Amino acid sequence: MRMTGMRGMTGWGRSITALLALATACGCTVQAADGGGKQRSPVRIELPSSAPPSTPAEEKGGNENKPSATPTKPPPAVLWSRGDSGRDVRELQARLRQVAWLFDGPTGTYDDLTERAVKGFQGKRGLPRTGETDTVTWQRLLRMTHEPGKWELYLMGGQPAAAPDPRCLTGRVLCIDKTSRTLRWMIDGRTVSTMAVRFGSRYTPTREGVFSVYWKSRHHVSTLYDSPMPYAMFFSGGQAVHYSSDFAARGYAGASHGCVNVRDERAIAELYAQVRSGDKVVVYW
Template identity: 50%
Template sequence: MHRQRAIIRTLGLAAAVALSATACGPQGSGAAPAAPSAPPAGSSPAASPSAGDDKPGEASPSASPSQSPSSSSSPSPSQSSAPGPKPLMANGDESEQVRELQARLRQLKLVSTAPTAFYGSKTTAAVRTFQSQHGLAATGSVDEATWQKVQGLSRKPTDEELRPPTTNEVDAPDPRCMQGRVMCISKESRTLAWMIDGKVVSTMDVRFGSENTPTREGLFQVEWKAKEWTSTIYHTSMPYSMFFSQGQAVHYSSDFAARGYAGASHGCVNVRDKGKLSALFDQVKVGDKVVVYW
């Protein structure tokens, strides 16, 4: 019993230390993590996403005699039927091939937003429209026939088409953005819209965390602000920080301004237009809503 209590106390202390840091900074910046320090008064601790959890219901199969089929049993039709071919790209995928698909669909005037490399609802709808136009099964997923048709009717995208420097078109606001003062942040269009009572006041391009350090989605509020701030883990500058979910914040990123979507944050919402963010920082108040959605 004494040993169990000691383990619990040790784990509790380790968790408290891990949750106390503001962990944002550009991926691949080369800065080695330092020992975390506590955020200023009024801030919330930063939670680290866990990696390696099994998906619910996906237990490892175990071989037991009672589970082995007898030699006289025959498989049911549902067991013997082979699954159909897996689509090349489908809703929920994220890859450079998806980025190319989106750039080609943009050439064909089926999407207007800049490529994001994430296959979301807009890409699904555009693919379904393309398939309907060309006599293909309108599944919204890209199979081999659809991909060949898209490639045949478009040209190989340029680097600028894959990662355009221009401002992204703002996505339709999430319903939670339609009341009050809200930073409405769309992961699909990679935009931030500052909205007051359903009216868009200003917009700007944003960048998010990588697959291993994702930006949290949901309804939040601005917990605290800092015009000048430095990551306590990565020692990178985070000007105009507006913290909304423990250690995650909206802030200016010189790395985003320089490299664009070739990089990623460690979970924060990066903004590359310093002038726009400076003006927004002056308007946003602690307690204002933040909505992050696909």
Template identity: 60%
Template sequence: MANGDETDLVRELQARLRQLKLMTSAPTGFYGSKTTAAVKTFQSQHGLGATGTVDEATWRKIQELSRKPTDEELRPPTTNEVAAPDPRCMQGRVLCISKESRTLAWMIDGKVVSSMDVRFGSENTPTREGLFQVEWKAKDWTSTIYHTPMPYSMFFSQGQAVHYSADFAARGYAGASHGCVNVRDKVKLSALFDQVKVGDKVVVYW
């Protein structure tokens, strides 16, 4: 396993690293910078080459010192820990969206006002990354392409929007969006929708 991988085995690795107190964020299944750093720390602690990549020896040692994760450990119901903000999020009013931690942080002048879990598009319909702005908003909206409800939509890139997803609320990360940023906490998103203005920044990053 290495940086950039996205598999169920990576999810198990992350859950085991949480047991060993080397990761605090919930497993995402994506092997990014936090996982790399945790693996390097583990390797250093146990006399293994600190490459940040999981080879056979590293995986054996991790398995030896941890137990098989439960379903709840693999997909915990708790809110994901907010990632370190992208530098572009540090000024003004920003929806700061991290793909690695699967979080949206509503930030004003570098301070997190609120945060929530999110999920993204699949490989076939990926959520675009970059710097955008809220182009328009719709409290009650139904997708013209997929004919699914998209309450509290805040559109930022050619039809991609931040919106509430009943499917995400029901199935969690077992599913994916068609490219939008799905939110599962309707109450939090409703409050956010009232605060965000057209023209506010949107940053989507790993």
């Protein structure tokens, strides 16, 4: 006999049909615990989760590819660099001598030797080798050294330039003081620049007196000693003011053959460009 709809179903069949219809309407999952036996097993209905479905980005880790903002640390402030001068630079040089990175001076002028010493100190301690004394370099040096006294500041490697000789107060003058081992470039009594110098030994002394520049030779080489004399400004026979790479390397441990050696090449290059033939030279104790 043919039956339509639910009229011919048993009570169990009608219940199953109703549950399936309900599950379909609400999006639930219907699962039988065991369909193999004769005993009818209860039907479990799994209700859907209220959480929204995950997106592909969430399944792959969310914002893992989004760059994170890292704050940039500003570089330490520079306290002194090449060309600076003064008492603070003198203290820096004295402290560099204490840790054996500088072997002459202090002169009070931040020259090429000081820059080279600072680079060495920085590199040994893993700091950027800038040659400039920044706050980090200075604090590191302070922790390793003691406060220098007067002897370390002024008497170990040349005293501060004293008042110039009266003969230097008029005109254009290379005013050279053997006591403080300094050269002043002066115009009408005003000091334009000051630099550290060294002189001849007791066997080849630098002559003292009042002279004048009679010849300039930018790339001069000594015919007597076969040694370079860049930026030479001759004032007395074969004696001249000139740059010395030996002075730059060895400091006051060496001596000239009578010339006035300058160790800061940049400083003497500037001086050479300003000095004229005929300008006065005064060398004195």
